[in-house]
Amino acid sequence: MASTGMSDSAPPDPRTALALHPLDPAGRAWVDEAEARVAARSTAVRALFPAVRRHCGRDRLVEHWTADEAARAVLLLALPLDGTPLASELAGLFRHGDPAEQRAVLRALPFLDVPEEAALGFVREALRGNDSTLIEAALGPYGAARLPDAEYRQAVLKCVFYEITLDRIAGLDTRADDELARMLADFAHERVAAGRDVPQDIWPVVRAFPALATLTEKLAAETWAATPERREAAVRALKALQ
Amino acid sequence: MRIFDPHIHMNSRTTDDYEAMHAAGVRAVVEPAFWMGQPRTSPESFYDYFDALLGWEPYRAAQFGIQHFCTIALNPKEANDPRCRPVLDELPRYLAKDRVVAVGEIGYDSMTPEEGEALALQLQLAMEQGLPALVHTPHRDKATGTRRTLDVVRESGIAPELVVLDHLNELTVGMVLDSGCWAGFSIYPKTKMSEDRMVTILQEHGTERMLVNSAADWGRSDPLKTRRTADAMLAAGFDDDAVDGVMWRNPVDFYGQSGRLDLDEPKPDEESSFEGNSIRRGGA
Structure with missing residues (x-):
């Protein structure tokens, strides 16, 4: 990574x-x-x-x-x-x-x-x-x-x-691993669901591990959320993640 | 208007108070170590309290643009409990800290021999450390207690300009100013001293060696009493310079005698292992 x-x-x-x-x-x-x-x-x-x-x-x-x-x-x-x-x-x-x-x-x-x-x-x-x-x-x-x-x-x-x-x-x-990336990805999802921004510095860790695929799917689903703040946060996060 | 509250117990106050204080002009505070309402029964709970006055509270204050210093001591009430007295043995460690700008609150509460011993001993510690002393005067039998306190201060040999006697009123201010010590006043909603009475005292005794504080704590009190007193001074005809003298320059001069009143301390963010500020993300 x-x-x-x-x-x-x-x-x-x-x-x-x-x-x-x-x-x-x-x-x-x-x-x-x-x-x-x-x-x-x-x-x-x-x-x-x-x-x-x-x-x-x-x-x-x-x-x-x-x-x-x-x-x-x-x-x-x-x-x-x-x-x-x-x-x-x-x-x-x-x-x-x-x-x-x-x-x-x-x-x-x-x-x-x-x-x-x-x-x-x-x-x-x-x-x-x-x-x-x-x-x-x-x-x-x-x-x-x-x-x-x-x-x-x-x-x-x-x-x-x-x-x-x-x-x-x-x-x-040396210490980042699958589980840390999963925890950070879940945190990112939680923030997006609240319509909030995700801190940029977690993305390099998430990208380097399998958590990336799961989070991408969850954020894609969030772009269809009912509340506009939530959809917009998902779009911003997906853009930052790529 | 810039305000330095020379006596306030911020560990009992909320972040709303810090915001309101900053908006009112408060930029620096001194938090004296005192009683917490609930009696302590071991030295360890004092050390945790001292650590909070030196660590968590300045950290909190800095988030709101306020400089936080403290005074450290075994307070008069708890000097009467033999379980608390071992605190005296660890005081030299704490009195050496950067943000400790005086020994305090020391003094009399119930006029016991134990209180007198702790007062005399801690005045000696102040002299050894080159620190000023913040001396509480008793609320009951105040005039007699203040007179006895002045005797102990005189016997200790500490320079009177290094000592403030606090919680004074119309009947005790004269003897304290005559002694060469500083005079402190705690402006409270109901008890102790009101802003209008304070203005009258300043008119009668002048503004030199006068310290005005809110002494806000866990009881019925108001952290904006410094500002309200400043406004009352202006309404009574004092000019901006006189208000600045009482509300800022006097406390800076008094606590500045410690040599440790660094009003340019960095914000906590600057204490990082890296240069530059982190960007605040607005909390979790």
């Missing part, structure tokens, strides 16, 4: 991102000192992690990283912990974190030596919520590669409902 999602290549190491796009000297000095304090005493991260944005700003450095997210990831990488103790410190940061902090934890997951079940716990908590920025961060490379099929499909459908365009989430090129 045609490429629909974000690139599946591994995101850059946050230290590399910060080296290529340096912070201003005061911000850099603050990060260096914070990193040293966290390395010396892991609990120092609890007060430093929330303060990062005020010192480093929130400019976008590269795809995947803003300045604050990369700097927060650097602090997590400085923690002298791994395995379950690391998961426990991260759980505290995530549980008490504001959305910007939670996004930073989610984006740092590919670089941390943390048990998968703990990490997927953060991903699932973000996906249960209503904040589209967190849902998007949860469907970054880590979550997209590891969520079980049924959960991944539900998460993609949730993105469609939450107006997160599918080019912003990871894994679609």
Whole structure:
């Protein structure tokens, strides 16, 4: 199928991102000192992690990283912990974190030596919520590669409902399957039956799977519906689908 | 007209309220952590509440073009419940957050020793974090309670210009202004303070260090009371600059002392891993 999602290549190491796009000297000095304090005493991260944005700003450095997210990831990488103790410190940061902090934890997951079940716990908590920025961060490379099929499909459908365009989430090129295409096709039919438009970004997934034929038949039938809004929505959807 | 409501409990309000507030000129709000009507019985329910003030509520407000900040504290009523007091141990984590622009609401409710301890301790936390403090004054025995509150503020050593005493009235405004603290007024449909009485107080005491709020919450209250007070000021002969001073510049100056009042925060859509805005599809 045609490429629909974000690139599946591994995101850059946050230290590399910060080296290529340096912070201003005061911000850099603050990060260096914070990193040293966290390395010396892991609990120092609890007060430093929330303060990062005020010192480093929130400019976008590269795809995947803003300045604050990369700097927060650097602090997590400085923690002298791994395995379950690391998961426990991260759980505290995530549980008490504001959305910007939670996004930073989610984006740092590919670089941390943390048990998968703990990490997927953060991903699932973000996906249960209503904040589209967190849902998007949860469907970054880590979550997209590891969520079980049924959960991944539900998460993609949730993105469609939450107006997160599918080019912003990871894994679609490799994980889209017959069942996800069927779910998106049924969603498209539901929208047309309500006389509403269908978001354009679902079509590449539907076209690549057998759901295409079934949906085409259903939409053709909808062009004979009694209400004009429904007929017109069907005509528009069929045109977009071809 | 631009309005900054320095005290409103938006988690009790609907999106209709956000729309009406924006239409009335409200562009920024501060939501103090307080009681929710139903008593809480464990620290965990406070953390979920704080998370909502830092996460869901600013996210909701941004959809309506309103900047949302908050203050965090163990409130006076619940400071009396030993099951809630462990919240104090986790406060430093929350007070470090970007959108926390003060410690609050702290203060007295029933004038108990436990309330006094929590007040003094949280004033110390405000000083450690370099944050202002939003201090609630009791509704019962208000003048005595306000006087005692001012004593605790003085003993703490916090600079008076970092402190606002809220829910004041004709009998408490003078002592608060004399102390160097800021004076807050909650304009309510029936209780606390009305817009006309507020105008009289502004005529008598001036507009400096004065904060006017709706304190709208889950009770009988009105999120447009800031606008109604501004209109009453204009009708009474205050000019546009005086109204802007009370309704916008004063709260910006007070909470700006936190160094965290970033009124240019991006909308949630801009916090994406990609550049550019998503197109809103109108919900599901």
